[in-house]
Amino acid sequence: MGWSKIISPCSRAREFLEDLFVDNNKLFYKFCNISIGWQNKATITTHINSKVHKDSRRSYIAANRNDRQQSLHTTMVVADGRKQIIHDLVKAWVEADIPLEKINKLRDFFKKYCKEGGSIPLADSIRKHHLSGIFEQHYEQLREIFCVNNVTVGQLVLKTLVEWEIPFTYPYLIVSDSAAYMKKSVREILQPVMPQIRHNTYCAHIIQLISQAWTNIHHFDEIRKLILNIKKTMVYSKARRSRYMDYLRRYDIKDISTNSDNSLNSQNTQQLTLRFMPLPNTTRWNS
Numbered sequence: 001m002g003w004s005k006i007i008s009p010c011s012r013a014r015e016f017l018e019d020l021f022v023d024n025n026k027l028f029y030k031f032c033n034i035s036i037g038w039q040n041k042a043t044i045t046t047h048i049n050s051k052v053h054k055d056s057r058r059s060y061i062a063a064n065r066n067d068r069q070q071s072l073h074t075t076m077v078v079a080d081g082r083k084q085i086i087h088d089l090v091k092a093w094v095e096a097d098i099p100l101e102k103i104n105k106l107r108d109f110f111k112k113y114c115k116e117g118g119s120i121p122l123a124d125s126i127r128k129h130h131l132s133g134i135f136e137q138h139y140e141q142l143r144e145i146f147c148v149n150n151v152t153v154g155q156l157v158l159k160t161l162v163e164w165e166i167p168f169t170y171p172y173l174i175v176s177d178s179a180a181y182m183k184k185s186v187r188e189i190l191q192p193v194m195p196q197i198r199h200n201t202y203c204a205h206i207i208q209l210i211s212q213a214w215t216n217i218h219h220f221d222e223i224r225k226l227i228l229n230i231k232k233t234m235v236y237s238k239a240r241r242s243r244y245m246d247y248l249r250r251y252d253i254k255d256i257s258t259n260s261d262n263s264l265n266s267q268n269t270q271q272l273t274l275r276f277m278p279l280p281n282t283t284r285w286n287s
Contacts, residue, residue: 012038019048019057031056082119089120090130091137100126150181154189168194177205 009027013020020036021028027038032053036044047053093100100123110117121129161168171194176182178201186199214220233240247253 007039009038012041012044015041016044016048019053020044029053029056031059086120086126086130087133090126091134094131094134100131148181150185150189153182153185157185157190158193169196171197173198173200175200175202177201178203179205 009022009025012027013022019030021030027036028034029036029047032047036047038044089103090100093103103120103123103126107117107120107122110120157174160166161171174186174190174197176199182201183199186197190197
């Protein structure tokens with residue numbers, strides 16, 4: 001039983017370097033592309049001296065081939081490596097805002113100078129089979145960035161305090177809207193770390209919710225239609241909008257904003273701009 005401690009597929013391959021090789025801890029014949037048990041040396045020598053093996057060796061040398069059988073594990077590793085190369089290339093291409101069609105012009109260069117460069121497909125194939133994966137990955141990253149909840153808000157506050165080296169005993173007040181996730185963030189994440197902190201919610205959010213409620217009451221249907229019609233009148237009719245601007249000019253109704261103009265003796269000048277009619281905007285509170 002002592003031989004099992006020193007004999008291995010690698011040691012057998014070293015004994016027959018010209019005829020054997022090891023792949024994934026298995027012993028293979030180079031020229032026959034079949035696996036062989038490594039424990040019995042007599043079995044190996046019998047096959048090497050056989051006519052079948054000698055004919056395969058001569059054919060291999062004559063054709064100057066370099067083919068050899070690979071295990072399933074090695075084949076999968078190679079395939080995954082090629083997919084990763086294509087994925088990284090497409091990702092870099094998209095982030096650099098380079099049209100995918102440019103890859104077709106560089107395939108010969110990749111094949112000649114880059115490892116696995118010959119596995120890079122054409123732009124049409126990339127668009128069909130690889131671009132969607134890049135998009136989904138980018139979409140998930142954006143969702144993580146813009147996902148706002150009680151956990152992300154609390155983490156952002158704590159991270160900011162640590163980065164700016166602000167002691168946790170300094171903050172006493174947090175002002176925010178009255179959203180449920182803001183209250184939960186202060187109550188469950190920030191106050192356990194900073195017990196002295198207090199949460200003050202301003203009323204703009206509540207007023208906005210109240211102002212939205214009346215639009216669902218049928219008694220205010222006429223008012224809602226009136227506001228929508230006014231908006232349509234000003235947005236879709238250039239003539240009416242032009243008459244409104246003429247009205248502002250006629251009565252000298254202007255919006256004064258102070259701007260800095262370095263070209264005029266580096267003094268502050270007042271730029272007069274006409275005000276457009278304020279229109280309701282559902283994405284702005286109380287508009």
